Amino acid sequence: METVVAQVFTGLSSASVLLLVAIGLTLTFGQMGVINMAHGEFLMAGSYTAFVTASILRGSALSLPVALVVGFLIGGLLGIALEATILRWMYDRPLDTLLVTFGVGLILQQLARDIFGAPAKEVSTPTWLSGTVPILGYGFPVTRLFIIALSALCVAGLFAMLRLTDLGRRIRATVANRDLAESLGISTRRTDRTTFFIGSGLAGVAGVALTLLGSTGPTVGTSYIVEAFLVVVVGGIGQLKGTILAALGIGIGRSFLESWTSGSMAQVLMLLAIVAFLQIRPQGIFTTTTRSLA
């Protein structure tokens, strides 16, 4: 029983990490169709924000909340800068976008190396997040609980924004049919920019949260970006609920596979399962039904 609880929890927590990393992508990749390889580097910028905030606010309990807000802004601003200078010229050239943003990612990595140095930086966990909480006889690390809560909050917030606000309606209209949306007086340029800001900002938030689990180095983004793309593709491009299901499936699935086999084998089996799944359902778990021809 205890091991099952442990595996479900470990899976949930690994799913919440995947979700947190992938959720920004569901907006920029899923909704807008931009393959942004520099998304991982926005995440890295978030991680370094946490490092800088922690060194300025030395051990203050506030450093993490402050870092989350600042990380969101920094990720978002980087996103806007990328969108305004490069991506806006390339919306109908996805493969070029892929290569260009990959290059931008490499530049950002080198920039981080030049500013902070190549060795990884350690962001110490705030005292209010250290320790464990016993639930059903299993010690749950508080950091993991915090990340589960944070990713749930981000998903809920994004869901509410897309469903309930004017901006959300504009985003959905633009995604469904850009020309029609434009003819109804929506500024699709501005909508694009805002969407990109929020999506990239969420990468920054993920970066801040990940300092609770791992190291902060120039290549921290590359280790998460592949899985994030997988989650979005499996979930169905442009589908928030698909992303959630995919993250849960992959996270919990991998956690159980790891307890039955080994870490490397679990990764192989998980990727095989994803490939097989995409063979049967190339469109992912959910699809957007649209009458447009594209």
Next chain:
Amino acid sequence: MTHFITRRTLAAGAVLATALATSACGAKTDATSTGGTSAAGATSCVDTSGDSIKIGFLNSLSGTMAISETTVFKSLTMAANEINAAGGVLGKKLSIVSEDGASEPSVFAEKATKLIQKDCVAAVFGGWTSSSRKAMLPVFEGNNALLFYPVQYEGLEASKNIFYTGATTNQQIVPALEWLKNEKKITSIFLVGSDYVFPRTANAIIKQYAAANGIKVLGEEYQPLGSTNFGSVVDKVKTAGADAVFNTLNGDSNVAFFKEYKGKGLTADSMPVVSVSIAEEEVPGVGVDNLVGQYTAWNYYETIDTPVNKKFVADFKKANGPKAVTSDPMEAAYTSLYLWKGMVEKAKSFKVADVQAAAGGVSFDAPEGKVTVNGENHHIAKTALIGQIHDDGLIYTVWSSKGPIEPDPFLKGYPWWKGATG
């Protein structure tokens, strides 16, 4: 503005994106290219006529290994400056040709060929990952040139063209096991490692040692290099409840592992971890908080209390800033240049064959203590040290072997070792 992106292109793009990202991060350690071997290049073009002699430094100054190898480059440079200030080798000043291995085994092979054939260096110093060494080995053998390799590794190798100045397994892993058995009185152990050649070989050795010494191996877990996903692994470690954990994880994975370890309430007191890839350089990145009290196995620590080491540390800090720390691979690199000098001076020649013939018995009072070259297998006798990480981020010796241990890369002197089954 119109959008002509179909779902199909988008999916194709995503696949390409994934491939690109995996190739970018997967290329860092396990490529096994064997680069340009030239059997014809056996005649040396080393120029010994002038008042300087060229040697090559080949370290990764860019890419994922730059973090570690840059420090080796710095200590090699310091050794070269010291030797030059003291009059050089056989009256000739050292002239350094430096090349960047770019963390890519094929680049190491290519640059090694260049250093040997085009720059005509007398010897090359560098390399870090086992894959970079394996890639360079045929180059040095084919050209009959010399490589000095400064990092502890998985053993089971000996080339007459390579001098190994880091520890082989019987100078690091085996002493650590003996310490765990005799001093810590463990009866069970859990193995955690990154999934590549060093941890797999190390664990093969550990398992045979354990079987012969009545220690139960309660689990063996591998994660892909660079993985930060240690939830399940630490759960298994905790459930297994072994007396100690032997950690052969490399790089960033250590951070995630130790954060998870601490997060799940495991400590150095309840379940000590012995690591073989965490040195002074890596401690701040993993976080001192997460490491305090844990153990490491090396042959050198910055805290070694000898006049030779104090001078080495002071000089290194003077050249590289007060925050610079010294670590085992850097010290082994520093030592390797002096050992080469010793061999050349004993042979009174820069010729490869003469240096090889003179190598056996050459010794040096290194910061780690006295080291001596073994003429048979080209490794060096070193003292094994178990250290404990303190809250100042430095590592303090808690146990040391009785004097230097003779290198035995194929573990021939250990009856429990049956064959090289990696």
